[in-house]
Amino acid sequence: MFNQPTDLKWDEIDIPHSNEFSLTQWISESDMTDDEKKEDPQFFVRGGYLKTFTYHEAWANFWRDTDKANRQKFLDLPNFDAKIFEEITGIDVNMPETTETVDEVIEINGKKYKLMEEE
16 A cells, blocks of 8 residues: 555455545536536536536545545555655645634645535
């Protein structure tokens, strides 16, 4: 794991889930921005559109939406390497905590995303 051998078997590892990871998301008409409506003038026929995310945007969404316990499972994987994880996901897990009421801020392709814990 993380380019290193491990003696652990799959069933011995607390594998994090990736249920919320998605490269697409349905955006209903009521949630569309004015710019999105201009870009897709036929949105009203479907009642919205299917938004496509880049791989790193999808990871940012996943990391934001998954709970803190599941994020910790990633960090606890055998041989976890923050640099390799960032190469794969675009997420810098070493970014300093913010004093705002968010759990984490990540930067992907020059854009900063606030990851908030859902209450």
